[in-house]
Every structure is written in structure tokens, then in C-alpha cells.
Amino acid sequence: MKSLALKATTAARELSGVPQEIQREYAASRPVSLEVFNHARQFLPGGETRSVTYYGPFPSVIDSAAGSQIVDVDGNQYLDVLNNYTSLVHGNGFGPIAQRVGPLLSAGVAFASIHREQVGLAERICSRLSSAELVRFTNSGSEASALAVRIARHATGRRQIVIAEGGYHGSVPPFVTGEPDIVRVSYNDVQALQSAVTEKTAAVFLEPFLGAGGVIPGTADFLRAAQEAASAKGTLFVLDEVQSLRTAPGGAQGEIGLTPDLTVLGKVIGGGFPIGAVCGRAALMDSTSPFTPGRLEHAGTFNGHLAAVAAGSVSLDYLDGTAIEKLNTQAADLATSITAVARRSGVAVAVSRAGSILNVHPLTAPAQAVESGHFPAFRKTLHLCLLLEGVYSATRGMINLSTALSPDDLDEITKRYQRAFERIAQYPVLLDRTQK
Ligand SMILES: Cc1ncc(COP(=O)(O)O)c(C=O)c1O
Known part of the structure; x- marks a missing residue:
């Protein structure tokens, strides 16, 4: 059985609709993650044990984290705006x-x-x-x-x-x-x-x-x-x-x-x-x-x-009233600034928000944004671009704030979003509103 599993081990899975150059750049800066992922596939179905932790071409493997910072096994650093899917409201290692x-x-x-x-x-x-x-x-x-x-x-x-x-x-x-x-x-x-x-x-x-x-x-x-x-x-x-x-x-x-x-x-x-x-x-x-x-x-x-x-x-x-109010205000500001830098980069997004949790949608009409499965290539590309820029978010576009994020971190997140949007703007096919 083990040898079968070993044979089934493959390298990175190509992502349909996601620009090749971006996938290649991503893979090139994560050789150790790929190695760990391929090893994981021998013992965990699909190399994971929690659905949301898989994304293509292969996931970045986190090594450690402190406060708002995450480091992967290849030494890439990220600002954490996923916070283990909203559970780490005070960041890592509080x-x-x-x-x-x-x-x-x-x-x-x-x-x-x-x-x-x-x-x-x-x-x-x-x-x-x-x-x-x-x-x-x-x-x-x-x-x-x-x-x-x-x-x-x-x-x-x-x-x-x-x-x-x-x-x-x-x-x-x-x-x-x-x-x-x-x-x-x-x-x-x-x-x-x-x-x-x-x-x-x-x-x-x-x-x-x-x-x-x-x-x-x-x-x-x-x-x-x-x-x-x-x-x-x-x-x-x-x-x-x-x-x-x-x-x-x-x-x-x-x-x-x-x-x-x-x-x-x-x-x-x-x-x-x-x-x-x-x-x-x-x-x-x-x-x-x-x-x-x-x-x-x-x-x-x-x-x-x-x-x-x-x-x-x-x-x-x-997480008292003062902390909550601060998080919610910071999140509202971040929603505004992400929308603004997207527009400046020629990419239209709708950012939905509930308190300190946001979702960046590749659409302009909030009503359409409900259909969050739409535009998968855009979402996957944005996710990979954000990882390349050092922002750790969810593939579906969700981000959330922790009390560990400093004002400088928040400014930096906006800048990194802008760079990610600028990359995306180079691929007009991703912005095609008729694409589902
Ligand atoms: C609204 C809601 N309910 C329930 C759950 C399930 O919680 P858990 O992942 O701890 O099982 C989640 C998890 O994301 C959630 O967002």
C-alpha cells in the first residue's frame, strides 16, 4: 500500500486559469514546502487534514509565527491576516x-x-x-x-x-x-x-x-x-x-x-x-x-x-469593548484602502465586511459578491500574488484582523495588496466579467 501511495506522489498541481508565470514564481520560491507537501501526501490524504489548508499548486508550509508575522519553511515571511480563520484574534503566540x-x-x-x-x-x-x-x-x-x-x-x-x-x-x-x-x-x-x-x-x-x-x-x-x-x-x-x-x-x-x-x-x-x-x-x-x-x-x-x-x-x-472597536475601525479603514488601491491598479473589487472580518471579492456589485465561488481564477491568482507579496490570506478572499497587527502592518498590507493587484492587472483575462 505504501509503495502505491509513494507512486501517487506528484509534484505541484497546475492551476487552471492562473497565469503560468505566477505559478512558476510561487513554486521557485518554495522548494522546501513542495518537499514537505510531497512527503505529506504519503501519509495524509491529499497531503492535508483540513480542507481549507490545501490550495494549488501546493500550499506554503508554515514553520512558525509570532504576533502578526508568519514564516514558512522556505524562510518566506508573511503578515498574518488569516489568523487561523478568525480564531487568533490576538495574533500568534499571544x-x-x-x-x-x-x-x-x-x-x-x-x-x-x-x-x-x-x-x-x-x-x-x-x-x-x-x-x-x-x-x-x-x-x-x-x-x-x-x-x-x-x-x-x-x-x-x-x-x-x-x-x-x-x-x-x-x-x-x-x-x-x-x-x-x-x-x-x-x-x-x-x-x-x-x-x-x-x-x-x-x-x-x-x-x-x-x-x-x-x-x-x-x-x-x-x-x-x-x-x-x-x-x-x-x-x-x-x-x-x-x-x-x-x-x-x-x-x-x-x-x-x-x-x-x-x-x-x-x-x-x-x-x-x-x-x-x-x-x-x-x-x-x-x-x-x-x-x-x-x-x-x-x-x-x-x-x-x-x-x-x-x-x-x-x-x-x-477582547474588550475598546479592543473590538479598534479592530472594527481598522477593518473598515482597510476595506476602504484595499478598494482604493484596487481601483488605482485597474482592478475592480468589492470588499464585504462584518466587524473585523473582510472578504475581497473580484466584483463591483456587492449582491453578486454573495456568489463567492465565482471567478475562481481571479481568486486563486490574487491569493498566490498575495503570498508572493507576503500576505497570508484565505484563497476565497477572506481576511481578518488581530490585535497584534500594528498601524505599520496595516499600511504594509495595503501596499502589498496594491502590488498584488498591479500584477493581476497584467492579465486582462482574469478581469473578464463574463468569465465564471
Ligand atoms: C460560523 C461557523 N460555525 C461553525 C464553524 C465550525 O467550527 P470549527 O471549525 O471549530 O469546527 C465555523 C468554522 O469556520 C464557522 O465559521
Whole structure:
């Protein structure tokens, strides 16, 4: 088997539609990454263990990071505007988190017991989110979504779940494509949502903005209508704040004035460690309590892992209202400056934004930007050009800020975007609006 796998090992995969010169320049400056990737392909399917970490022609392999800086195994340096897909809101190797977690490594990080650190993070979550009365920890946002589905089905005796097209709640059933009982409605379409929610619906799951779906903000009308429609049908309203918790001190729910029955959390509440949580009304959350007869069993060897909950508490303590406001203002300025340098370079983009998370779309009309899969060659080329210029972003165009980025870093990011756009402008075919 191993020899077959070895034979299957190939070098860089050519990217269709992405200019050859750019692919060659990229590959030439990353020989060690290619070597590591080819080695990885012998032991990990496709050389990766997390879908978003693969991109062509082969991924740059990160060696280390500090604050806003990342270094790959070839010594290329990047400004980090991906921050492990929004989870590292204080950047890489945040000192106060290292100081808090470091001593735990020798004192023990996982016990078959409750721990004060778990209570500490749960208390912080409850004080931030007015809808959170009780909290239950998982190891990822995906697991938390799966638990919220179980609680909703248990509480209502129904199976159907309504979600948004382009919505993402994790890589778990029943959300993965093709699962029965999942009804998808167009995001921000109040009528479609109202007619989808019926007496058969256990829960409506929504993100306050489509995160993975292109950072498309939800309208307050749509989100409120969802809450009302759910309440009218005895359906639970589940708000997925895995990404949006960082956008306002009380989460998006505090900003918009929503009171979800359940909230799903992840990312920033783990300070860089694996975590997820479900929180919400005590009457619902108590379905998992040992004091409830016939309770929902919810086990997990690493639930409430001490490194994650301790790091998460520090992460939230430093993500106060002042920090959030600063991040959001910096993100708004960056959106403006990226749009301006694109225009100056002859490239039209639309930058969507929710708090400190942005998405650069190769289009001018924000409505079209929702179709974030469009113009793949443009997106892939921009991504590679940004890597060549030293900006670490997501292939789909998403970037987000951390408190580790200095004003100089932010200026530098704009300059690097400008250079990336100038490269792209040399390939008019990439700008062809008729291309899908
Ligand atoms: C809105 C949302 N919900 C849930 C998840 C799943 O979280 P995790 O990747 O920790 O499983 C994500 C991850 O990107 C997300 O963005």
C-alpha cells in the first residue's frame, strides 16, 4: 500500500486559469514546502487534514509565527491576516495566553473532573451574552453545532433544520450536503425564511453574517424575522456566533437585539486552542444535566480542556469593548484602502465586511459578491500574488484582523495588496466579467 501511495506522489498541481508565470514564481520560491507537501501526501490524504489548508499548486508550509508575522519553511515571511480563520484574534503566540497556559502543561491539562478554569470561561460567556444562562463545552464549533441540533430535536421532538444557502455551521451531519431534514433558504430573504419554518421545524440555524459564505452581513430585519418565525412555530432559534462573537462586546445578538434560544460558539473562546460551546436558555441546556431524568448524554474526553478554556478566558479578557472597536475601525479603514488601491491598479473589487472580518471579492456589485465561488481564477491568482507579496490570506478572499497587527502592518498590507493587484492587472483575462 505504501509503495502505491509513494507512486501517487506528484509534484505541484497546475492551476487552471492562473497565469503560468505566477505559478512558476510561487513554486521557485518554495522548494522546501513542495518537499514537505510531497512527503505529506504519503501519509495524509491529499497531503492535508483540513480542507481549507490545501490550495494549488501546493500550499506554503508554515514553520512558525509570532504576533502578526508568519514564516514558512522556505524562510518566506508573511503578515498574518488569516489568523487561523478568525480564531487568533490576538495574533500568534499571544504573551498573556502563553503565560497562562504554560504552567498548566506541567500541572495537568485534562482531568476527568470539572475544573475552575471551565467555570471561569463559562461565566465570562454568560456575562457577555444576555441569552446565555448555561454553557456546555465541546472541542470545536462543528461539535457544538451538532450538539445544538441534538438539543433542538430533543426539545421539540422534530427533525427538520432550516439553514441558509451559503451558511456554514461546521463539517458535521446534518449540515453536510445531502443530509435529509435540512431545508435551505436564501440568506436575507425574509419571505423564503417565513415560509420554510413550519410545525415540522426543530430549529432555524443562522449566522449573523455568512462567514465562510463570503462575509455577507445579515440584515437586522432578516435575523429578527427568523427569531419571530421560529418563536411562532415552537421552533428553536439558534444563532451561530462562532465567527461573530468578536464583532461586538455582546456578540451580534447584543448588537442587533436578538435573544436566541441557543448560541453556538467557537474560535476566539479558545484563544487558539480547539474549542466549541453551546449556550442558551437554562431550560434547554438542562436537557444535558445529570439532574434531568432521561438526559441527553453529551460526552467527550477533551470537553472543557484546560489549555483551551484558560486560553479562552485570557482571549476574551483582552477582547474588550475598546479592543473590538479598534479592530472594527481598522477593518473598515482597510476595506476602504484595499478598494482604493484596487481601483488605482485597474482592478475592480468589492470588499464585504462584518466587524473585523473582510472578504475581497473580484466584483463591483456587492449582491453578486454573495456568489463567492465565482471567478475562481481571479481568486486563486490574487491569493498566490498575495503570498508572493507576503500576505497570508484565505484563497476565497477572506481576511481578518488581530490585535497584534500594528498601524505599520496595516499600511504594509495595503501596499502589498496594491502590488498584488498591479500584477493581476497584467492579465486582462482574469478581469473578464463574463468569465465564471
Ligand atoms: C460560523 C461557523 N460555525 C461553525 C464553524 C465550525 O467550527 P470549527 O471549525 O471549530 O469546527 C465555523 C468554522 O469556520 C464557522 O465559521
